[in-house]
Amino acid sequence: MADEHVPPQSSYHRDSIKSSVHNSSAQRRRQLAVAVGKERREALIRTKRLCREALFENNEASLEGDMNIDEERAVLNSQASQIIEDLKSAMTYQGKGAAQKKVEALRALRRLLSKSEIPPVKAALQAGAVPLLVQCLSLGSPDEQLLEAAWCLTNIAAGEPEETKSLMPALPLLVAHLGEKSSVPVAEQCAWALGNVAGEGDELRNILLAQGALLPLARLMMSTKGSTARTASWALSNLIKGPQPNAATELISIKGVLDSIIQHLRNLDDELATEVAWVVVYLSALSEAAVSLLVKSDVVHLLVGKLAASESLQLLIPVLRSLGNLVAADSYMTDMVLVVGHNTTDQILLGLIKCLKSEHRVLKKEAAWVLSNIAAGSVGHKELIFSSEATPLMIHLLSSAPFDIRKEVAYTLGNLCVAPAKSAEQPSIIVHHLVALVNRECISGFIHLVRSADIQSAKLGLQFLELVMRGMPNGEGPKLVEREDGIDAMERFQFHENEEMRIMANGLVDKYFGEDYGLNE
């Protein structure tokens, strides 16, 4: 078969061979998908990735046909047992062509585990796949054997937790084969397998870190070969995602990592930039050391550039989030990098506005979060945002978007109206911003938040109402709030279980709708 040289990461290059897709196979996959339902959904959102064969090999499968799921499963399971038996005998065979026999058996297993929607992982495990595969990974084995064995392990680890955990005996060898002496495809495939293991959870991540997986993966990430860098970046993002910060901190301290990240972000390869951006997401979220290095580096400008220019949702998500993490973590960003008047600042604003306009909920929500943090900066930043297209967009979102977006937008709009706090003083109100927002009917959006079951949002709404009632000129505030049924919304808190909310709401009602209210009309 001509598939020995097919790089395992062929799934990245799907697009170029789409034309060879058989319609029937696509159709059948869909039917299978509907039937598999929940299993498939879970597989889809896992942070693990199955390594598939190239599409053009599918036609060799005699599985295509009229079989239903159960039949197919039964066939696959029995095939799994059979193949494992073959492998076992290949392992013990001492004669001529022993190596070839092993590779063939491994390849058969690999195909079995990569073609179907429902690879017979459990059956393979039950038949004793892992110990055999560990043997096949022994140091000094031929590359082909290592490659196939690592590929099998990759797909065993791509499934359910117990299946991933079954790779434990194989981990030290997989880590070992990441080394610089290994052939590139072998190292890459081992990285993939380890990426799946790291994606399983905290416990396995810590084990891998203890076994020294971080350094060799970092080195692979620094590779100039695209697919290697991509796979290693993805695996690293799974490895450092925490919640403990030590892996992220260790990664940024490795010599050459930051430069490599910069290089990859400069590259035109969007897929590579995407995976690297995810590494930056976790570095910026978890490691203070990483944050201070990143904010002073070219990474920010590169990310901002991508944010403004890219249309790829896949790329925008980690780019946006990295920037969000950096802005949130370090005032250096608003103080020194995103200075009003700098090109980077204008660009980031454009990028954020583009995200606010996007149809994708994730982009809208996270962009609003980033904006809210920039709006927590200097008065100059507030004025910049206020006078941009962002404001009318957010005003519209405040009344029309789903709750989570409305909440973030509320933070931003409120931040625009309040000057930076000086110690222990009541922050002063930027009246012309407040007036403008009120005139565009924002009060009702905030009152809607007051009525929410979410305490944070309700508090946010009340705080904005306080701004309105305190800050609107000519004492107009209370009237305006009353007109939007604000009093009713605040009075709800009389029977609210949260004491802080009751006190806040009652306090506002008593202060602004007290005895003198309405007397001078």
Place this chain on the structure above:
Amino acid sequence: MESSGVEELGLASGWWIASRRRLMPDDPFFSAGNIERELLAKQVALDLTEDERYQLQKMEVANTEPVFCPIVGCAARLNCLEDFEDHYHARHTASCSVCSRVFPTSRLLSIHISEAHDSFFQAKVARGFPMYECLVEGCGVKLKSYKSRQQHLVDKHKFPATFEFYKKAHPSKHQRQKHQRRQGSYPKDASKHTDMDLDRKSSKQIYHKYRPKKASLKEGKETEMEVEERMDDLVSAVSKLSTTDSSPSSISFGHRHARGFAFIPRSINKNGKQTAQSEAKG
């Protein structure tokens, strides 16, 4: 986080403080983006359909934490925040058709109606019957006066001393004007109350039991005696009215903007279950 000193102060007093908000990578805020990442990485390989995408988004919404109704004694479990508003309107907007006050349960509403708008109730009180029910459902105790019921709530059920069951709702400007017009026809108890008729816009206050601090400074503190006296006046005035079912809409008890907190602890609804369906807001 920055300026935490001001922030703490602000939170305590309810001010808006503009500060950066940092989020951890495992914060639920990011879960939609994380899921999207995985879908995008696999959709070509797994040939994701529109329908599946929709299913996944629905699944993501359903996986969010359930919302619990924060109204005291309710604890109803709702699937998502959007459902809360419907729930609130269905269960917690029992409103008094006389004074527009809203109550979170129909039981409290009916207690309010008896105590605030029922002349028969006041007549029985005047004759010494214990009419003031304990607000805690299941307790069953009845007291002879508002104040003693108050004391019972504090002593037995740990209510805060500042709790006030009476608290007039804040009518909209339109309603205030309506009330004012209706007030014109009501007989005025001249001597005692002219100087207390502070709020021209509101309905005539013939019974000023609760007043915010400002007013009491001007008017001098009421003694319990004065309260009881006015109670008698009230009862006699009321009993002169025709005893039809509907109380005149112009009578209202309690000052419009009484101070204090209305507080009903969880113990009110001892079983923890939602009370019977209350009236929908009229």
